[in-house]
Amino acid sequence: MTETRADSAAGQGAQPGARGWLSRTLQKLTADDQTVDARELQSDVVSSGCAPVSACRKGEVVTVTGRLKSVVYTPRETVPTLEAELFDGSGSVTLVWLGRRRIPGIEPGRRLTARGRFAAFEGRQVIYNPWYELSAG
Structure with a gap:
């Protein structure tokens, strides 16, 4: 047999x-x-040398990579903001650009790498005004 x-x-x-x-x-x-x-997405994080969102701690300057799940323009009384939820397979972080209504290329489904100081605001993990690089494809 x-x-x-x-x-x-x-x-x-x-x-x-x-x-x-x-x-x-x-x-x-x-x-x-x-x-x-x-x-x-997690394998992309490992191969790029970026930090998984789940391992990031408040106050650290981090580089994260992943896919944008949602992009929302939030008009506020003081400053308009553009918020994008970045998911990397281990967790999500909200990228917040203050004073922006739209950024070309920042749209749901797009992959990108972002760098900035990891923070917490209203129970959410955020990076304010991150440096970012859009990924091809």
């Missing part, structure tokens, strides 16, 4: 890493789209 790769991975004599390969493959096949997207 011939032993298949799945059978050998489940057996006692499996090569190191074979069981992990099977487990990762099954997770990819059964995961929903949001989970797959979050894993892709």
Whole structure:
């Protein structure tokens, strides 16, 4: 009887890493789209050398990368603001540009890298007036 790769991975004599390969493959096949997207974004964070949002602490100057989930113009009494939610697979941070109504290229679904001082305001994680670089594609 011939032993298949799945059978050998489940057996006692499996090569190191074979069981992990099977487990990762099954997770990819059964995961929903949001989970797959979050894993892709997390791998981008690792490969770019940026900090995961979940690891950022208040007061640190951080560089984060991810995809914009939403972009909202918020007219305020004092200063208008443009707010964009950046998701990197581990968490979200709100990028806030004070005095701006619109920034070309800042739109939902766009990938970007942002750098600035990590802060907390009204229970949200924010970076005010971040330096940013739009990613191609």
